[in-house]
Amino acid sequence: MKIPFSYTFRSLWTRRLTTAMTISGVALVVFVFAAVLMLAYGVEKTMVETGSEDNVICLRKASQGELASQVDRDAINNIKTYPEIKLSKSGNPLASSELFTIINLTKIETNDMGNVAIRGVEPAAFKLRPHVKITEGKMFELGINEVIVGTNIHKRFSGCNIGNELAFGGEQWKIVGVFEANGTGFESEVWGDVNRFMTAFDRANVFSTLTFALNNIDDFSTVKKRVEEDPRFNYVELKRERVYYREQSEMMAGFIRILGTTITIIFSFGAMIGAMITMYSAVANRTIEVGTLRALGFRRKNILSAFLFESLTIALLGAGIGIALASFLQFFSLSTINWGTFSEFAFGFELSIDIIISSIIFAVVMGIVGGFFPAFRAARLNIVNALRAS
């Protein structure tokens, strides 16, 4: 014979202030737990999805990121002739030799100087990265000082509207367009014609990277091996673009995760203790009730499950509120320095089904751990003594 659910809800309602407090405690913990996971996932998503599955990036060996990478024109021209590289309709290889560097711009929010990544690209870059789309203005023209800015740069830095001019590399550059890139890292960059940039920055024959697409990504190992075995190019290495960006995100996301998880674990102890206090007191206050229930013929296991159910209800309500609060974080975005390129990049909190499920499991565990001993104690009460209690 089971104790009806209505008994649980009524009990919670009777002590509504205490119940509300415990629920808020759980909600706070779940909120922080979910927020941390969302942050780490946001960094990952922004960075990892910057790279495409089919692209290959060529960098200088052991360079931590594109900024420190250097690839000579000879190597680039040679690699571009590989037959495995995809060709465009006009028969040119889908490859973009790029120059990556950083400049200083003023942040609108704080008026501080921030570092912004600028990338000189070849026209093929837009075929290699189809998610890059001009949303305002027009494409930059080759051979003249025109640039387009990513939407995050447009929003976060002053003087980054269409028609403004940026000063870098000792020249003036007119902003002619704003582009989006599906929320990926490119939205925190400024793009222009690589050949103009090379002259302005006086780079002679040294590019930063080469990115190209393969007809068949399975050829990657063949191509990689060919480059490695060529003594002229033993200073460069090939990586799949997605892998490169995942490595870039690893450091940041990993740090957030470790720190966040530690904090949350400490937190959860606090919440469990809160739940325990509530449940123990509920048992202590309701000794007579428990005695009555037992006298009416309810069994020990019914009592145990009724009390456990009570703390689970608190945990689930807390989880619901916590996740709901955390979901509002999706409207916020943060900007931080990418330690691989030393430039600012903006990312947001990203919620996923996995995070929701983890948060719920986390709350349920808290509820069970916090509620088990008190429930066990209630179930163990001796009927006669319980009825005698004052």
Place this chain on the structure above:
Amino acid sequence: MKIFKLILKNFKRHKLRLSLTIVGIAIAVMAFSLLRTVITAWNAGVDIASPNRVVTSHAVSFIMPLPISYRDKIAKIPGIESITYANWFQGVYKDKNQFFPRMAIDAETFFQVYYEYKVDTSLYLEAMKKQRNGCIIGKKIAKEYNLKIGDKMIVDGDIYPGRWEFEVVGYYSGKGDPKVDETWMVFNWSYLDEQLRQSQSGRGGYVGWYVFKVKDPNTIAEISEAIDKEFFNSDAKTKTQTEQAFNQSFVSMSGAILSAIEFVSFVIIGILFLVLANTMIMSARERIREYAVLKTLGFTTSHLVMLITGEAIIISFVGGIFGIAVTFPIVDVLAEAFARIFPIFIVANSTLVIAVSFIIVAGIISSLVPLYRSIKTSIVDGLRHIG
């Protein structure tokens, strides 16, 4: 003192709940103190900066190099006592996780400008000047990797590609000065430069940044302006700022993460408050009848305030002190673990002050609801009340 006696008697009624509450508060206070300590450790570089040291770096970013030719031009500016320069070398020693600063420096002048960094004997410094690939390491690093004089350090270059072999010729330490980070490895810039000129001719002749000591800190603004003006029209513009501001720029890079930690540390205080308030509300609910009896006996409102608020403050205080007490050993353990990320990891006094004030405030606020209830309930209703 009657009230105090009553408070103590009340503590004995629910020993389990009382101890859970104290443990809950202790955990919250500990978590709060730990997070604040992480924030202080992050900012430590700013706090330990010397007031008369100034850094000149590339205007765009400190990772961009400046020509070595700037050195003499900067040194000419009046008011500068001694000038040195350094390159961030990094590289991989053993594996990627063995992170500690590795820098190319000018042995001649580096320890003049970083005057609090003491090389253990002048012999070491002489050896450093003579031996091209010699390096001097901090005491902490020497201990951690068990490196002795004459040992080789093999570093796999990343910013400066290649396999680099250094030989330990000496140690430096702070001689007990807590502001000295004893985890650096420094080697001759000239060695780096000659290697670069051979392998990547374009990269020779550059330094990462210049650091100089001024005679009078009041002249810093003037000197900085003069330097930046000097190079304003050159390819590599400079940005000159105090060491403190330079270190601050590193901190603000992670600003978003720091603000998040700060925010979370205050959420913890919220949880502390919830745990305590919960306990107080429960006790008050159970004792409505007693309060009515006390009122009948002639106890006044102020007695009730002392009774209830006193109890809350004592509970939170005991929990708080307990939490602060366990923070110290935990921080010591973490200081070992984080030695490379946070060379200086200690509980700041400000952390303790904030924690203690929150403890008291939490005690007062959490007793408000039970107070209100006990005062509002009339004697008759109180005697009728069933908990």
